[in-house]
Structure formats: C-alpha cells, structure tokens
C-alpha cells in the first residue's frame with residue numbers, strides 16, 4: 295500500500311485513548327477529525343460490549359429469541375458461523391470467546407466444523423492446511439503453469455470467460471469482465487480479496503479460509519498475475535481470528551517455498567456488514583468510515599487509493615485453480631456453488647452443489663423435508679422467504695440466491711420474529727450516508743413490530759428504499775415483502 | 785449534444801450535470817461543497833435505473849424521466865420520513881416540498897429513532913449547533929474540510945439514523961481548529977447551524 299492505513303494504527307492502540315487516536319492520525323497523516331470520525335464509526339473502537347452475548351441471527355430468532363436473550367447480557371451481530379444453532383459469545387475485557395458445547399473457545403481457536411456435505415465435489419474432501427498436503431491434491435499446478443509460461447494471463451482470463459464464472463459474493467457479476475478491465479488499466483493496481491462475509495446464515499467463505507487457505511491464496515495469486523496487480527490484500531472479517539492465523543501461516547509457507555509470487559498481506563476488516571460492500575471496503579482500507587462510494591467510477595477504474603483494483607469474493611477466487619484443473623468446459627458442466635444450509639434440517643453444514651439444483655433437493659441433501667417446513671430464507675438478510683421449493687438455485691432466476699445462504703424454518707416457527715431480527719439487523723448496519731436507508735430501515739422495524747400488512751404502505755416502503763445509494767438499503771425490504779407473499783400463498 | 789428529458793429534446797454542453805437540465809428537488813447538493821448523491825431527492829430515471837441528477841453527467845442520446853409515478857412516490861415518502869424524524873421548522877424549502885408532494889407523515893405511525901429530541905449545543909459565541917434539525921447532509925463537514933476551508937473542525941459521529949456531525953474528540957468548537965469563518969452555517973440547509981444573533 296502506498297500509505298499507512300489508519301485502521302491498523304488504531305488497532306495497535308486498543309483500548310483507545312485520546313492520545314492514541316491523535317498519534318494514529320499523525321502517523322497516518324490525516325486530520326484528527328478524520329480519525330475521530332473513524333473511531334465513532336467502527337464498533338471495536340467504541341469499546342466492545344461485555345458479558346455473555348447472544349448472536350442475533352435468524353436461527354436464534356427461530357428458537358425462542360426472548361427466552362434465549364434472558365440468558366444473555368445483550369446481543370452480538372451475526373458473524374457467519376452461528377447458523378448451525380443459536381450461539382453465545384463471551385467478551386471479557388479484550389478477550390473474545392465462543393461458547394461451544396459448554397466450553398469457552400477463544401476466537402483465535404474457533405473454527406467452523408469441517409462439515410462438507412456429501413456428493414460429487416470439486417473441493418478436497420478434507421481440510422488442506424499445509425503446502426505439502428495441498429500439492430498432493432494437485433495444488434499450485436495452475437500457478438506453476440502460469441509462471442512457467444504454460445499459459446498466459448490472457449489465456450487465464452479466457453478460461454474464466456469460457457467457464458462463465460459469476461462472482462460468488464452475491465452480485466453475480468461476470469468475473470472475467472472485471473478481470474479484463476483491470477488487466478487493461480494502467481499500473482499500479484491491486485487485488486483485494488473480499489473476505490468480509492457477514493451475511494446472516496452464510497458461512498462458506500469462512501469455511502474456505504479456515505479449511506482451504508492455500509486454494510484461496512492460489513486463486514488470488516492467479517488473479518493478481520492475470521490482471522498485473524502489484525499486491526494482494528486479503529480483507530478478512532476481524533472475528534475470523536483462526537482463519538487469519540491460518541492464512542498468515544499459509545502465506546509464510548508459500549514465501550518460504552519461493553511461491554509467494556506477489557506481496558500478500560492480511561488486512562483486518564472493519565467488522566461491519568457494510569464492509570463487505572466493495573467500495574465501503576476500500577474506504578475502510580484507506581482509513582475512512584466504511585461508507586459506500588457513488589458509482590461510477592467503479593473500483594476497476596478507481597479503487598484502492600484511487601488505483602485500478604480488482605475486488606473479488608473468496609469463493610470466486612477459490613474457483614480459479616479448479617477451473618484450470620478441470621478445464622473450463624468441464625467446470626462449466628458442474629458449475630459448483632457452495633451453499634450454507636442451516637436451521638431446521640437434520641445435517642446443517644456446507645454443501646457444494648451444481649448451480650440449478652432445485653431448492654427442495656438442496657434441502658433434502660441436508661436432511662430437510664420441504665413438507666415439514668413453513669418456509670426458507672434464501673440468500674440471507676438480503677434475501678427472501680419462500681415456499682417455492684422447485685426454484686432452481688441459480689443466479690438471475692426468479693428468486694435471488696445471494697451468496698448462497700439457505701435457512702430452513704419448521705412449521706412452528708414464527709416468521710415475523712425472524713423478520714424482526716432481520717429488520718433490526720438492517721437498522722443497526724445502515725451506515726447512514728444516504729437518506730432513504732437509515733430512515734427506511736428504522737421505519738421498517740416499527741412496521742414489523744406491529745405486523746403491518748398494509749400492501750400500500752409496504753409498497754411505498756419498498757419504493758423509497760429502492761432509491762438508496764447501495765445494495766444494503768436497496769435490499770432491506772425484500773424479506774418483508776416476501777413474507778407477505780408467503781402468507782398470502784399459505 | 786442532445787438528450788431526451790420527459791419526451792422533450794434538450795440541448796446540453798458536454799459534461800453538463802443532469803441537475804443543470806432538469807427541475808428536481810435537491811437537499812444535499814450545494815454549489816460550493818462536494819456533497820452529492822446522499823439525499824437522493826434529485827433521483828431521476830435513466831433507462832429504468834434511478835440515478836442522482838446532482839452526480840450524473842448528461843450523455844448523448846440519454847433518455848431521462850424526472851416525474852414518474854415511482855419518483856413522485858419516492859420523494860413523497862422520503863419527505864414524510866424526514867418530517868417524522870427531524871425538526872424541519874427552520875427549513876421552509878422542505879416544508880413547501882412536503883405540501884407540494886401531498887405528504888402525510890402520520891400514515892407511517894411512530895418513528896422509533898428520532899433526531900428531534902436532541903438538545904442544541906451552545907459552545908461558542910457565534911452560532912448554535914442544533915442537531916434536532918440536522919438531516920445529516922454533510923454540507924457543513926465538507927465546507928469545513930475538503931470542500932472550502934481545509935480546517936477539519938467537523939467530522940461525523942455514529943452510523944444509521946443517528947449519525948450526525950460532531951467535532952474531533954467531541955470537543956467544544958473553540959477547542960478545535962475552528963476559525964469561526966461561518967462557512968458551515970452558510971451552507972446548512974435546515975437551520976441546524978444558525979447564527980446566535982438570530983436567536984431571540
């Protein structure tokens with residue numbers, strides 16, 4: 295990075311004092327005002343809440359939230375791991391723990407169980423945590439091929455295009471289009487791996503980072519070479535402490551083996567849902583409040599520090615080595631996608647399924663029975679409730695699949711309670727930069743609380759939220775609107 | 785360069801902002817600050833997409849609609865929400881817009897989070913900071929910082945609906961780099977910042 299970023303400077307000074315903030319601002323070369331705006335934006339600089347906290351996610355909402363909350367001192371936002379069952383975290387001073395089977399596991403040791411669903415898969419069937427193991431399953435062949443001139447950056451982008459890879463972060467933008475734009479842009483340029491997954495009910499990227507760090511890194515290095523990036527940044531959700539450790543170890547191993555072909559660095563994310571929005575992510579890396587930028591210009595033209603930047607989701611990049619290994623045509627036939635399936639199914643976990651798999655079949659894979667379900671939340675907070683079990687899980691289908699979160703709810707679940715959790719989530723996570731979103735998400739909480747079913751009012755709420763600056767506000771009403779449709783159909 | 789606005793051919797100079805060519809309400813945009821694209825009141829439709837007129841350049845052959853059913857409903861709702869959450873009594877322009885769009889804030893019931901209860905801050909002899917009236921347009925922050933003064937006596941506190949301007953370390957203004965130039969007061973559209981000389 296060209297400059298010292300403010301966030302790591304602040305992180306190094308936790309818990310913050312006024313002198314600490316002033317010193318960080320000086321070192322970063324920014325006005326104190328900017329540093330203070332940052333401190334008053336990110337939760338961890340305001341001081342962590344303390345005590346036993348209930349992770350407020352859809353599953354906890356479906357399991358008697360009020361009762362669970364009585365056992366807690368407060369709530370904690372979803373972190374992409376909780377969806378297997380309601381989860382408590384404990385925060386004591388600076389230490390953070392996850393409660394797991396009656397034990398307190400420090401964040402730095404907590405990993406998602408390796409629960410990769412059965413079926414034909416491209417992902418290795420066990421965790422691959424060291425370089426030797428990775429090479430044994432054919433790892434690094436693609437990177438070696440690229441470095442050894444077996445194929446060119448152009449060929450790589452061509453293969454991505456032939457494979458038809460769409461971004462796996464939720465927006466489903468064709469990956470090769472972004473890659474080509476950055477490849478053609480002037481240097482210096484950057485690659486940023488968006489590992490800030492915080493969609494409630496989604497835990498696929500966390501899984502990949504924790505169990506397949508080399509696959510993610512190889513994908514990132516391939517992309518960096520393809521577009522001519524000078525440097526790779528992995529922007530990782532701060533809570534994923536075990537993943538960060540594992541990545542750093544993997545980076546070290548690659549370096550030692552002389553295979554870290556681009557400078558690669560982990561950046562601790564700002565720790566907010568909005569940090570996953572690519573321009574807000576870049577703002578936070580530049581040491582500002584994580585607020586989305588107006589587009590255009592897009593990051594491929596003006597990204598990190600104003601330079602062309604390829605921002606890609608973890609799962610998207612992890613597919614690059616797989617595409618080269620399988621061959622684009624064979625990969626395209628399989629079109630693997632990771633789905634986080636949780637809630638009222640017998641075997642919650644991560645499932646690699648071909649795009650186009652019907653929702654009902656995906657649920658059955660995870661031991662769920664559509665007949666016994668009231669509805670499914672498809673796509674996370676920025677998703678929809680549905681009973682359309684025939685819908686193919688595919689991008690640009692009649693229902694959005696987002697990043698691939700599927701939460702199932704049994705017949706006895708009060709979906710309004712789940713919806714209220716989502717409404718709170720949006721209200722809490724709205725950054726407040728544009729006008730419709732902070733106002734609309736606040737009004738929405740009130741409407742959901744009183745179980746407002748007026749079509750006219752919900753329509754106007756939707757209409758106004760659609761005018762928001764970024765996807766957070768623009769999708770904040772989807773779950774609400776879809777619940778009314780599910781009720782109508784029942 | 786020619787484009788089509790609400791069915792009419794319009795002639796425009798290369799690089800013109802849509803805002804210079806259409807008549808739409810604005811709130812965050814100000815000719816002397818760099819704030820734009822925040823309030824969304826000036827949204828217009830271009831090929832089915834909503835874009836802010838204050839931050840979008842006109843291009844050859846563009847087809848723009850400024851007064852569709854969708855846009856009217858959008859502006860009406862947004863104004864209603866502003867009226868529910870914020871004290872607009874010193875923002876006559878907004879009060880007029882509420883009337884013009886037939887706004888009925890009461891149809892939404894209560895606003896759970898409201899800015900209205902905030903007490904005015906009197907920390908200097910020149911002007912009042914009355915954030916109960918603040919819509920968080922950030923014009924003042926930009927005027928003080930990057931936009932006009934380069935002084936950086938203002939920044940932002942919080943997120944979501946309760947976000948609003950504050951000073952570095954939340955200090956009283958006289959303890960910040962503020963030089964009391966009054967630019968922030970000049971650009972404030974709602975009377976949230978106003979000269980004390982106007983107070984009775």
Ligand code: SF4
Nearest residue numbers: 725726728731764767
């Ligand atoms: S839509 Fe919400 S999150 Fe996005 S910029 Fe606006 S206030 Fe921020």
Ligand code: SF4
Nearest residue numbers: 928962963965966968
């Ligand atoms: S009066 Fe003070 S706070 Fe306002 S713009 Fe001037 S220097 Fe900044």
Ligand code: SF4
Nearest residue numbers: 918919921922924972
């Ligand atoms: S005080 Fe005035 S200028 Fe500043 S953000 Fe609020 S409304 Fe805008």
Ligand code: FES
Nearest residue numbers: 821823824826838
């Ligand atoms: S005036 Fe254009 S968005 Fe505010």
